[in-house]
Each structure stands twice: as structure tokens, then as C-alpha cells.
Amino acid sequence: MKSRLALSDRFARELPLYLMILPAFCLVAVYSYGSMAGVIIAFQKFIPAKGMFGDQKWIGMQNFHTLFAMPNIGPVIRNTVVIALGKIVAGILAPVVFALLLNEIRNLLAKRVFQTLVYLPHFLSWVILSGILINLLSPSEGVVNILLAKAGLDPIFFLGNAHAFPWTMIVSDVWKTFGFGSVIYLAALSGINPALYEAAVIDGANRWRQTLHVTLPGIVPIVVLMTVLGFANILNGGFDQIYNMYSPVVYSTGDILDTFVFRLGIEQAQYSLSTAAGLFKSGVSFVFIVVSYYLADKFTGYKVF
Amino acid sequence: MHIRTSVSRRIFLVSNAVLLTLISLACIAPFINLLAVSFSDKTAVAAGEVTFFPVNFTTVSYEFITNSSKFFDSLVVSLKRTAIGVPLNLLLIIMTAYPLSKSRGDFRARSFFSWFFVVTILFNAGLIPTYMVVKSTDLINTIWALLLPGALPVFSMLVVMNYMRSLPKELLEAAYIDGAGHVQTLLRIVLPVSAPTIATVTLFAFVDHWNSWFDGMIYMNRIENYPLQTYLQTVVVNPEEFIRNNTDLSGNLSKYLSLVSARTTGAAQMFLAMIPILCLYPFLQKYFTTGLVMGSVKE
Amino acid sequence: MKKTKASKTLPHVLLGLAAIVGLSACNSGSNSSDAGASQAASSSAQASGAAQPSDPLGKYDKPVTMSWAVQTAAASKLLDGESWDDNRWSRLIHDKLNINLKVAFSADSSTDAYNNKLNAIIASGDLPDVFKTQDANVFLQLAQNGQLADLTEVFDKYASDSLKAYKERFADSFKGATIDGKLYAIPRMNDNFHEAPFLWIRDDWLKNTNSQPPKTIEEMVALAEKFATGDPDGDGVNGNTYGLALNKDLIKAGHGSILGLAAAFGVPGYDESVFYRGADGKMTFSWIQPGMKDALAQLADMYKKGLINKEFTAKNESALVEDITSGKIGMAYGNNWGTWYPYNNVYKKDGVIVRPYAIPTKAGIDYKVGIESNAVGQMTMVSKDFKNPEAAIKILNLYDETVNYSSKEDYEKYWANEQYRLSPVYIDQPGEVYAADILKALDKGSPDELPPGARPNYDYITGFEDGSLAKDDNAYGNWGQMSKSGSLPIVLNKYIPDQAIVQSALGIERPEAWLTNASSLDTLTITTFTDIITGAKPADAFDTFVKQWLKAGGQQTLDELDKLYPAN
Secondary structure, three states: OHHHHHHHHHHHHHHHHHHHHHHHHHHHHHHHHHHHHHHHHHHEEOOHHHOOOOOOEEOOOHHHHHHHHOOOHHHHHHHHHHHHHHHHHHHHHHHHHHHHHHHOOOOHHHHHHHHHHHHHHHHOOHHHHHHHHHHHOOOOOOHHHHHHHHOOOOOOOOOOOOOHHHHHHHHHHHHHHHHHHHHHHHHHHHOOOHHHHHHHHHOOOOHHHHHHHHHHHHHHHHHHHHHHHHHHHOOOOOHHHHHOOOOHHHHHHHOOHHHHHHHHHHHOOOHHHHHHHHHHHHHHHHHHHHHHHHHHHHHHOOOOO | OOOOOOHHHHHHHHHHHHHHHHHHHHHHHHHHHHHHHHOOOHHHHHOOOOOOOOOOOOOHHHHHHHOOHHHHHHHHHHHHHHHHHHHHHHHHHHHHHHHHOOOOOOOOOHHHHHHHHHHHHHOOOOHHHHHHHHHHOOOOOOOHHHHOOOOOOHHHHHHHHHHHHOOOHHHHHHHHHOOOOHHHHHHHHHHHHOHHHHHHHHHHHHHHHHHOOHHHHHHOOOHHHOOHHHHHHHHHHOHHHHHHHOOOOOOOOHHHHOOOOHHHHHHHHHHHHHHHHHHHHHHHHHHHHHHHHHHHOOO | OOOOOOOOOOHHHHHHHHHHHOOOOOOOOOOOOOOOHHHHHHHHHHHHHHOOOOOOOOOOOOOEEEEEEEEEOOOOOOOOOOOOOOOHHHHHHHHHHOEEEEEEEEEEOOOOHHHHHHHHHHHHOOOOOEEEEOOHHHHHHHHHOOOEOOOHHHHHHHOOHHHHHHHHHOHHHHHHOEEOOEEOOEEOOOOHHHHOOEEEEEHHHHHHOOOOOOOEHHHHHHHHHHHHHOOOOOOOOOOOOOOEEOOOOOOOOOOOOOHHHHHHOOOOOOOOOOEEEOOOOOEEEHHHOOHHHHHHHHHHHHHHOOOEOOOHHHOOHHHHHHHHHOOOOOEEEEOOOOOOOOHHHHHHHHOOOEEEEOOOEOOOOOOOEEEOOOOOOOEEEEEOOOOOOHHHHHHHHHHHHHHHOOOHHHHHHHHOOOHHHHOOOOOOOOOHHHHHHHHHHHHHOOOOOOOHHHHHHHHHHHHHHOOOOOOOHHHHHHHHHHOOOOOHHHHHHHHOOOOOEEEOOOOOOOOHHHHHHHHHHHHHHHHHHHHHHHOOOOOOHHHHHHHHHHHHHHHHHHHHHHHHOOOO
8 A cells, every 4th residue: 555655656756747748748759759750752663642651662682782782872872971070080189179278278267268269160151250261261262272272382272182171171170169068178177186187296297297297198088989979970970060061072982971861862853862871870880879878888887868 | 365476477468359359359350341331321331441440431322221111021931920029938938848848746737748849859851841720721921930839948947947947946845835826836836037048039039030030931822021131131042133223313312322232231221220139138148147058957 | 623632640649739839630531642642632533623614714703712833943933023922923823714723832842852842741641732753763753652633634625725726736735744644744845956065155255356156076075175275365365264164063954064065976865864775776875885885085175174164073053053144154065055044144244146057066076965864854744633624734724825926015014024923824935836937937038927926036036136125035045046046056957957956865764774764874874973073983984883773773764765665
């Protein structure tokens, strides 16, 4: 008797929690899980008129065979990984270095001003940044190439040259994100126990040695963590950025899975093929995410959820 | 901890300050250039004379924009979207994060719900299926298509949840002993102390709604219903279109044709679209460290 | 038509949700999609059609609502404060036919936006009642999937005699819109040979540099050199102008394409779509012809000398237009309608005429001009879910009557300034088809024998020439297209007699290999050509390109085409 009372009592206590979570549950059920069910069209010869769950013809893995027989799928996967890797590496180095340098600034006002300025690009959309970069990097009218010309250098076609394009994507991505990315390292720096520095000073270490022996070891865990988590994004080359800046001339080095999926699905109306490509990406990403979260937990004891 | 500042240390400090100044300038220089272009004469821009100061200062690009309803139509859509979207995001974040911040003992379904939400981060269905679900719920071409599918930003929710979990247990237990239910505890105790993290995710929600363009392009059937960034994207992709659509050589806009170019009007529109962001983030900046870092990184 | 129904997928969950967010969910019951749906639709169309009088211009007793897809394009714009929902055409159609137009969606058709939107809408299975596409694959797919209304009977029943005459005149186009004996679209009614390339040159630049219009490629290059390095615009600065303008899409028909230059080297290119039987009788493709290598080498040489804008790879056609308007460009290959757009801007701004010339040729090479098959082009389709497919034909009757047989005022109000695009169904570019008749009339000096539809064009041309309409947009447009110094007479008097026109064999039926690979082959072509022109690769890279092209689905396409369109 007593335990049943406790049970209903407990349910009454938990009921508000269920009610609170219900709206989000419904929305996510419909929009996330509902669309997950839609990936079945990757295994069909999908005819839109018959509806997503209509009487479609099942063709098994045929879409995947077609997909992997396409001549550009290899380069697309390579480009995705190359650009993502570049962004992961540079996206860790740059904020760490910036955080270390900023940490040496003792004037709080100056520190705050620097931070405000470098955060700015992070908060703007790739639409706006692309618009700005396209103009800035234009070979004849862009400020960058005008400066290069003044320095006696040949203009570089940052967005129209297949060799330069991936680099342009990586560098502009770092430019957008490094400032805000440094927040986490600054926090880690401020978390280092001051006693360690005092001990180092007593040992006669100068600032450089303190940095080497106290500061860096202090942020290694967080760097490891961010690196590991970064690999979860190995197939995310950055759709918003690339879509707004690429052109057929740089497809050979700049076309990534997301842009490829978009063109296949929306520009060429190959709905099943596009969904198959998206599913492939999701599947591989899933593995990377799970592995990287597992490693994060193993190396640093960090649990994302 | 003070040691005698050596010469090499001083050299370092000075060069560090210079370097950081340069880095900071590199971050905002493009925007200053944008601003300068928007206030410059079209010929000076085309000749590459404009760097950081307007050449032949003129506000004609801005005047030209005020003659176009498209920019303002889409501005209104964006304002509406943010005004509904941000509170909706926050409401759902809080209402989801609070139950999930409870221990398993207090909320037995916690694990189930956690995984339920986390799986959506792990697995993305892709463009076509998502479009079809939005279509089948009759949201196409309505502002709800921009609001409902992403109504719960799962990452932000996890940040808030982790923050709430890190709150001292005693605080909540005291409230519970006082006879407060979940709703009262959430409103009176948890929310006030979660201010930094709420401020941070509010900013994220705002930035997200303000900056999204892809959903507008996919879900909106009428150009008039495009949010600002979607509209700007069409300007970026096809810069001349804006000029052409708004210039009728026989009409009163013809005088602008010799004064504005796709670049100057584009710059002016982009700058206008940046203003809300410029006004907001510096003021919430002080919360970033506490709100974001405490919520997402626990060691 | 109240609310267009599509098959709903998650009705139960969604109804609950819809209630939460305060949306009205539309019912999902009746619409099961079965294979016989298209027959069912066409028979129900007949039934509802029978209730109406089959008077071609008859007004409906009860209002009919028709949703349509609006292509907002570079050249079309709304005038006099009109909107896409309420404008001269929507009012005319409402008043005369009792049809209420409703915009299903609108998107920019000068970029990918319209296509993308349409494809997303197609994916959802919820088509507008009436919509257009330029993409033959989309048309074919929709027709084969049974999503389009069969217009065969409604056309026979409702089309005016004038429309029926067009059907005879443009039999090829109608054949392209017909699949398995059923008419699934209103095709573009035009002769595709009008799409041949021309070389457009500014009058004042020719004069300022003391030059003659070039007849050969060598003369063209020499002229480009004068334009690029001299001071053709007379602003006192040498070299701030371009020689020959190119846009980044190169092989796509448009201003700044390389179609005209390639043609001189015996390469009949047009987009990615010209397949034809070569001299040996074998099916082949335009862009892999050996002459293309020399054409590219020529362009690479011009690029190296600075005669081509170094930045062309960043300029799409509309970006070129700004350079054209601002007077940086004096010479470009382009389409027949240059005086309508974009050179009308130059004329209005500076009063300067830009004139079309026959493409310069290369000694010892027979030039070849590639055009698409008459069977392909813009298709206007009707959804099979639309209850009144005959309404599309009625609008077309009304259009034809208003624009082609009516007063000059109506012509100006409803056709000029691209206003014809406001009608959901229109006959593409009326007037062009009269080019030959008008030329005869101009020779005679009398419009008496012209069909009524061609009269306004004649008046505009003579008006422009005698100066009475010198400031009129339509007069300049017509003049540049159909007067003796216009573009179309070049086709009629030179390209056709020279037997230079090569029409693509690729009709509406398409090889599977081509459908899958067309887009990547297209990319391969453009990137290789760009690389060779900019010097990133030597001209010999062309040989590798041909091999790659054949290997990546090209050879298979040729083989399949050989069977689909056998030699006769």
C-alpha cells in the first residue's frame, strides 16, 4: 500500500516536469524524427506525386551505387575532408595563440576592447561576410589585390582559382571564428591556479618559462578536448560559407558534400540520389561524433551530455 | 607576484600590444571598408580608391534603398521572426532544460528524454525529407516554417541544462522543503541564478534567427516573405538585379543610375542588416565566459 | 480550387501539433495517389470542361481560381505600382474570363532561384496550377510521372483558329511538348535559329578607333586590341576598357559567351545541348570538336595579351551588364535581342547604338552555328490536379488576341516592357517569328501584306528610322532585331543561306546516361575551357578533356542518342 501511494505521489511530483517537456517533445518528434523517417526515399525510386509514404518503388541500394559511380563523388569527399581538417587545425591553433597573447595584456579596458573587436565576425552571417569578402578579394577592384599590386605582386584570384579557393575558405573561416573561439581558452587560462605561477617565480622562472611550464600544461586538457570534439565535424565543410562563394570554376577543389547534396536535390531534382548522399554523410558523421565524444570522455572525462 | 620587468619582457609587451591591435584591426577592417564603400561615390569604388574612408562622401546609396520596398519588406519579416522566435526558443529551452537538469531519482524519464533530444544532433535527415515534413504540416510560405522546425535549439538547451545541474543542490532542496513546486522553484530560484547562461543563449537565439537565410530560401514561396538575410543572399548572388529592379530609366529613379552601383547599394544594405547585431553583442559580452563556459565545459 | 491538396504524411501527430500552434490543417482524406491518376484527372477535366461553353474566349459563369508560378527575371519588372498579384494582366484575365489569378510562388529566374524553388515544390508534390520550366528534364519527369494535365483535347476544343495555325507553324515545338501522343505543355512558339550568336559592337567605339566591323577572327582580335589598349571611349585614359567581353559561363548562350567565336572554328556549340551527326554520319557533341582546341588557343592568346577582362571568371552575365551600361565594354558576342536588353541601357544612357554583326569567320574553316532542337525550350505546364485545364488555353487565346491582333495601345500596355510575362501563359516573343515577312515589307516600303500581329513591329522600325520614335524603347528593340541592320536578317540572309546552322538532335527524349551526367560533364567542360583560356592549363589539356568527357558518360550518351534518334 505504502509503496503504491509513494508511486502516485511521485508521479504527481513529476507530472509538471512531463508537462514542461511536452511541447518541445512534440515539435522535435514531428520535425526531427518525422523527417528522419523520410530518409526511406534514399532506397526508393521516388516519385513526388505519390507522396513521401506513398506507393514508391523500392530499389534497395541502387541509389548508392549510382551515387558512388558519379565521377565527382571522390573529389567531393576529399574536398570536404580537406577543408574541414584545415578548419579544425587552424580553428584550434589560432584561438589558443590569441588567448595566450591576450592573457599577457594586463590593462582590462584594452583587453575588453580587443575582445569586442575580434568577436564581431562571429556574430555576422556568412551571407553578409560572403558579400564583403567577394568584394574585398576581387582581383581588380578588391582592396586586398590592390594592396598586393602596390607591393608589386600579381593579383591572386582567391575565389576563382581552384588552388587558392580551399585556402581562402579555411583562412576566412578562421578569421570569422577565432575571436569567439578564444572565449573557452581564456576561461581555462583564468582557471589556472595562481599558486602554480608563484611557485614558478620562486624557482626563478621568467614569463616565457612560466608560459611553457605552467600556462600551456594548464590548457592542454581543453585543447585536447576541443580537438577531439572537432573531429565530429569532419564532414562539415561549411555549407553557408562555400555555397555563397563558390562557382563551377572551383568545384574541383571547393565542392563539398553539403553543396553537392543541395545541387543534386534542389538544382537537379534528383531527390532520391540527394537523400542517399545526405544519408551517407549523416551515417559517417554519426560514427565520427560518437567516437569523438567517446574519446573526449576517455581522455578528459568530459561528457557532452 | 611581481618580478622586475626585464628589457626583453618590455619589448614583448609592446610588440604584443601592437600585434593584438593589428589582429583586432584585421577583424574589423572589412567592415570599415564596407561602411566606407556604402558612403562613397560609385566611380571611386569601381576605381578601387576606397579603403577605409569614404571618397566623395554621399548618402545616395541609402536614399536609393529607401526607394525599394524589398529591403524593408524583408526587414519586417526578420523583425517579426526574431520577435516571436527568440522568446519561443527561450521558453522551450528553459522548459526542457529544467526537467532534464533533475537527477534520475527526481525525474525517472530523464534518460529517455535526454537521448531523445541528443539523437537529433547525432543524426540529420537531410534537405528533402525535412522539406516534405514542413510541407505536410502546412507551414510552407508562413513565418512558422522559420520558427517551428528549429524551435528547440538542442545545443543551447544542453548548455542551460548543464548550467542548471551545476547549481548547488542545497538551494533547490531548501525551496522544496518550503513547499515550492517545480514551477515556483524554476521561476523564483533557478532562473534568476541562471541569468548569465540565459543571456548567452538569448544572444545565440537572436543571432541565429537574424542570420538564417537558407530556410527562408527553401520555405518561402514569395520574395516578399523572404527574411532579410535570404533577401540579402539574392543581392550577393546577383548584385545587379537590385539596381535593375529598382531603376526605371524613364522614372524618377533614373538619376540614381549614374550615382549608385551594385557594390555601393549592396554595401549599404549589408551594413544596415548588421546594425542590430552591432548593438547587441557587446552588451552581453560579459556573460559569455560564465554563461557559456560553465554550461558547456565541466571538468 | 480552394486549397491545393497534397498527400499528407503525418496527419495524426500533426493535427495535434497544428492545434497547439493555432494553424488550420487542411484535410488529408481523399487524395490517394494511384497510377491511374492522370487518366482520372483528364477525364474529370473533360467533365468540368463540358459544363462550360467551348467558346474560345468565353467567360466562366463562376469564377475560376488559377495559381501560377511567377518568374521574376532580370528583364521583367512591375510598372505603375502594380504587383504580381494585381496588375494589368490579372485584371484583364479577371474581367474577360472570370479567372482569378493567384501567385503560388515567385522567384528570380535569372539565377538558380526559380529552378530551385520549383524543384522543391515538385518534391512536395504540390504543384501550382500553371507553371513554366526551361528544363526539358523537369518537363519530361513530370509528364512521365503523371503529374501534368493532358492538354490534347482542351487544345483542340478551346484553341482559337489563330492558335491552331501556330500549332501548324511550330509543329516541331508542339512535337517536343507531346509525349506518347499527348500534349503535356504549351511549348515556346518560336524558331530556334533565332538564337544564333552575333557580334555586338558599339558604334561610337568603332568610329573613335577608326575601324571597320571585323569580318575575320584576325580583324576581331585586332579590334579587341584597339579597344583594350587604346581609348575607344574617349575619356582620355588608355586601357580602362575591355577588348572582348566574356562572362564566366562561357558556353551558355548569353551576352559575353564564346558561342560566336567557337562557331567560327566550326564548333556549333549551344549550352551543353548540341549533339549532331558529323560529316562521317556518327553522332557527336559540339564541345569536343577538334576546332575547339584552336578556338581556346585563340582565346588564351587574347587573355594573355590582356584583350579579355582578367576577371571574367567572376562575372556572370548580369555582372557584365553593369560593365556594358557603364561603358567599359564595346564588343561582345551575344543573342539577337541585344537592343531590347542590355544595350537599350546604353542607348538610353549615352544615346549610343550598339549594333549586331555576323560573326567574324576564320579563313579556310566553314563556320557552324549551333542551335537547340526546336522540340525543346520553355514549356508552360498545367498540373493534373487543376480542375480547369482549359483555362490555360482560354488565357492563351486572350493573350494572342490582345497582343497580336489588337491596337497599338494594347500592344504597348500588355506586351512592351516585358509586361507579357505577367500573363501566366504567353507566346514567347511574338514578332520575331515575323522577321522574314517584315524584311519583305521593309523592302517594299509597305506593311499592307503583313499579318496583323506584325504591324506594330513594322511601325516601330520605320518610326525609329525616320526619327519619330527615336526615343522609344520598343522602337529601338524592334529595330535592332528586325530592321535591315538588325540581328535576325543576318540569320535569314547569311547563316541560313551559308548552311551554317546545325540543329541539335537532342529532342525531348533524353538518354539515361545524359540525365545522370549532364551536370558534371557541363562542369568539366566549363572548368577545362576556363583553365585553358586563363593559361592555368595548356591548350593540349583539351585532348585530355575530350577523353575524360567520353569516359565520364559522354560516349554512353552518344551511343544512346544514336539509337534514340536514328539517322534517316
